[in-house]
Amino acid sequence: MLHNKYVAEYIRKWHDGEIVLNDKREKLLSLIEKNILPRPDLYYFNEEQIENYIEFSEKWYFELDEWEKFISAFIFLFYVEDDEVVFDEFVINIGRGGGKNGFLSTLANYFISPLHGIEYYDVSIVANSEKQAKRSFMECFRVINKKGNEDLTEEFEAYKSSITSYETQSLFEYKTSNASSQDGGREGAVMYDEYHEMEDTSIVDVFSGGLGKVDHGRQFFIGTKGFVREGYFDTKYRESEDILNGLIEFKGVFPYIAELDDISEMDIFDMWPKANPALQPPLNKRGKRLFNEVKKKYNKLAYEPSGRSAFVTKRMNFIEDNMENSVATREELKATDRPFFELNTKPIGSLDFGSVRDFASCGLLFKKEDEYAFKTFTFAIKHFCDVHYGYSNTNNDFGTEKKAPIKKWEKEGLMKVVDEPSLNPMHVVNWFVEMREEYGVEKIIADNYKLDILRPLLEAEGFEVEAIRRPSSIHPLLAPRVEDGFANHKFIFGDNPLMRWFTNNVYVKETQAGKQFLKKEEVKRKTDGFQAFVHALYRAGELDDAVDIDSSLNALEALNF
Structure with a gap:
C-alpha cells in the first residue's frame, strides 16, 4: 500500500x-x-x-x-x-x-x-x-x-x-x-x-x-x-x-x-x-478568530436578514434556492416527477422556440380535477448542442440536470437532436400530427412572433392555431396559477428531467406590469419547454377534466330510475 x-x-x-x-x-x-x-x-x-x-x-x-x-x-x-x-x-x-x-x-x-x-x-x-x-x-x-x-x-x-x-x-x-x-x-x-x-x-x-x-x-x-x-x-x-x-x-x-x-x-455550529x-476543532489561533468572525456574521442575520444570501454563499459555500426569484423550489420541482394520470381527454397543444438554430419545444396539457399533466418533446440543433453542451463528446453520455446531458435525454426519448443548419418546421408539424392520432389534440397555442412559418403549415394539417401577440403580457395573469400549481403540487411532468431543467432555468422578475418569467442565463440555460407550458396554461380553462370511465359507468348503474 x-x-x-x-x-x-x-x-x-x-x-x-x-x-x-x-x-x-x-x-x-x-x-x-x-x-x-x-x-x-x-x-x-x-x-x-x-x-x-x-x-x-x-x-x-x-x-x-x-x-x-x-x-x-x-x-x-x-x-x-x-x-x-x-x-x-x-x-x-x-x-x-x-x-x-x-x-x-x-x-x-x-x-x-x-x-x-x-x-x-x-x-x-x-x-x-x-x-x-x-x-x-x-x-x-x-x-x-x-x-x-x-x-x-x-x-x-x-x-x-x-x-x-x-x-x-x-x-x-x-x-x-x-x-x-x-x-x-x-x-x-x-x-x-x-x-x-x-x-x-x-x-x-x-x-x-x-x-x-x-x-x-x-x-x-x-x-x-x-x-x-x-x-x-x-x-x-x-x-x-x-x-x-x-x-x-x-x-x-x-x-x-x-x-x-x-x-x-447552517444553524448547527458543529457542522x-x-x-x-479551518473551522475543524481543535481550533488554532487562526481558526478561533475565524469562528468568532463567522459566528458574529451569523448572529447578525437575526436582525439583518438581507445578508443571508451572501452568508450562505460565501461562508457556508452553499447555493440556496431563492424562493422570491426562482419559479419553483427544488422540492416543488421534485414533486412534478409523478406518473401521469390517464390521458384520456382532448389536450391543449403548445409550442415555443427561442430560435430555429437552437431549441424548439412542443407540448400537450391535460387536466384532471385540480391537476395538470404536461407531456412535452423537444427538438434541438446539433451544432448548438455541440458548442454549448459537448453533445458529440463521448463524455456527455452521462451528467446531471445542471450539466444538460443532451445525449442522455435524447436516449430517454425526451428530445431529438437534428443535424440541420436551422430547424425544419415539419419536425414540429409531424409531432403534432402524431399526437392528434394518439390524443386528439386540435388546438395549438404559440407566440405570434414565432408563427410566421409554422402557422400555415399547421393550419394546412387542420389544426386551430392561436397566437399570443405579446407573451410577456400574459405572465402577470398566469403568475398566480403558476405559483399555486407548483406550491400545491398540481403540476405533473412525469419522468422528464429535461422539463425540470427548463423550469429550473426560469426566474421571476417583479416589474411595474407584474411578474415576468425570464431566463436565468441567455444562451445555455434554455427555457423553451417551460414557456410552452405557460402558453398552454393560458388556455387551460378550455380543458375538460379527465374522466374515469369505469367510475362513471358504475355511478350510472347505481342510479335507481
Missing part, C-alpha cells in the same frame, strides 16, 4: 469520526482509498518534496492546517513510470476565510525556490482584479522583505511587481484576468484566485497554453461559490462532481470541495467544518 503520514492521518480521523467532512470530501477520500493507495506500482509520494514544502511554509509563513498538508501530498504525487505529476489541476473550493490565499502564497514561494529545484518554473497568480491578484503576491513580498528574514532576501529578489529566485531564475508574478491583454508565457504553475468570478474559459485558455514547457506543470483553481452562474466555476464544479461520482477517471483533476450538504446545517476546514 502507498503511504504518506499526512494522508493516512487525515483518512484515519475521518474513519474515527474525529473530523467533520461533507459528502464530496468523503467521496474524495473513498476514491483515494480505492484508486490511489493500493497502487504503489503506479504512483509514489515524493516525501522529500512534501516535507520540504511543509517545513519551508511553517518556517517562514505559518503552521499549515491538516487539509493543507493533506492536499500537499497529492501535489507531489508522481507516476512511477515517468515521474510526471498525477494531478496537474487542483480545484479547491471552501468557505471564505479558510486560508486559501495563504495556501497560494506558500505554494508560489516554494515552487520558485531552490528547494523545489526546477529552473524557470514561473508562477502566475490570476484574479479578476489587481487588488485580488496582489493579495497572495504581497504576502510573499512582505515575508521575504521582513526584518530578520535575511536568508530569504539572499534567495529571492523581491519587487512589488515580481519575485525572482536567484538560483532557479523562476519568476512569480500577479496578473488580472483580462484575456485580451495577456499572453501565455512558460508558466510552471498558474493559480486562478477567486475563479468563481470568471465568466468563461478565455483566461484559462490563455495561461494554460504556456504549460508544458517546463516540468510538472500545474493549475490551481481556488475559490468560494459566487453569484456568476454558468461561468467557469460551474464548469469546473460539474467536472468535479462527475469525478467524485465515478463518471470520470480519477486522475488529472484533484477536487477538494468543502460545502454544507444541506442548508439546515460548519463541512464548509470550511
Whole structure:
C-alpha cells in the first residue's frame, strides 16, 4: 500500500469520526482509498518534496492546517513510470476565510525556490482584479522583505511587481484576468484566485497554453461559490462532481470541495467544518478568530436578514434556492416527477422556440380535477448542442440536470437532436400530427412572433392555431396559477428531467406590469419547454377534466330510475 503520514492521518480521523467532512470530501477520500493507495506500482509520494514544502511554509509563513498538508501530498504525487505529476489541476473550493490565499502564497514561494529545484518554473497568480491578484503576491513580498528574514532576501529578489529566485531564475508574478491583454508565457504553475468570478474559459485558455514547457506543470483553481452562474466555476464544479461520482477517471483533476450538504446545517455550529476546514476543532489561533468572525456574521442575520444570501454563499459555500426569484423550489420541482394520470381527454397543444438554430419545444396539457399533466418533446440543433453542451463528446453520455446531458435525454426519448443548419418546421408539424392520432389534440397555442412559418403549415394539417401577440403580457395573469400549481403540487411532468431543467432555468422578475418569467442565463440555460407550458396554461380553462370511465359507468348503474 502507498503511504504518506499526512494522508493516512487525515483518512484515519475521518474513519474515527474525529473530523467533520461533507459528502464530496468523503467521496474524495473513498476514491483515494480505492484508486490511489493500493497502487504503489503506479504512483509514489515524493516525501522529500512534501516535507520540504511543509517545513519551508511553517518556517517562514505559518503552521499549515491538516487539509493543507493533506492536499500537499497529492501535489507531489508522481507516476512511477515517468515521474510526471498525477494531478496537474487542483480545484479547491471552501468557505471564505479558510486560508486559501495563504495556501497560494506558500505554494508560489516554494515552487520558485531552490528547494523545489526546477529552473524557470514561473508562477502566475490570476484574479479578476489587481487588488485580488496582489493579495497572495504581497504576502510573499512582505515575508521575504521582513526584518530578520535575511536568508530569504539572499534567495529571492523581491519587487512589488515580481519575485525572482536567484538560483532557479523562476519568476512569480500577479496578473488580472483580462484575456485580451495577456499572453501565455512558460508558466510552471498558474493559480486562478477567486475563479468563481470568471465568466468563461478565455483566461484559462490563455495561461494554460504556456504549460508544458517546463516540468510538472500545474493549475490551481481556488475559490468560494459566487453569484456568476454558468461561468467557469460551474464548469469546473460539474467536472468535479462527475469525478467524485465515478463518471470520470480519477486522475488529472484533484477536487477538494468543502460545502454544507444541506442548508439546515447552517444553524448547527458543529457542522460548519463541512464548509470550511479551518473551522475543524481543535481550533488554532487562526481558526478561533475565524469562528468568532463567522459566528458574529451569523448572529447578525437575526436582525439583518438581507445578508443571508451572501452568508450562505460565501461562508457556508452553499447555493440556496431563492424562493422570491426562482419559479419553483427544488422540492416543488421534485414533486412534478409523478406518473401521469390517464390521458384520456382532448389536450391543449403548445409550442415555443427561442430560435430555429437552437431549441424548439412542443407540448400537450391535460387536466384532471385540480391537476395538470404536461407531456412535452423537444427538438434541438446539433451544432448548438455541440458548442454549448459537448453533445458529440463521448463524455456527455452521462451528467446531471445542471450539466444538460443532451445525449442522455435524447436516449430517454425526451428530445431529438437534428443535424440541420436551422430547424425544419415539419419536425414540429409531424409531432403534432402524431399526437392528434394518439390524443386528439386540435388546438395549438404559440407566440405570434414565432408563427410566421409554422402557422400555415399547421393550419394546412387542420389544426386551430392561436397566437399570443405579446407573451410577456400574459405572465402577470398566469403568475398566480403558476405559483399555486407548483406550491400545491398540481403540476405533473412525469419522468422528464429535461422539463425540470427548463423550469429550473426560469426566474421571476417583479416589474411595474407584474411578474415576468425570464431566463436565468441567455444562451445555455434554455427555457423553451417551460414557456410552452405557460402558453398552454393560458388556455387551460378550455380543458375538460379527465374522466374515469369505469367510475362513471358504475355511478350510472347505481342510479335507481
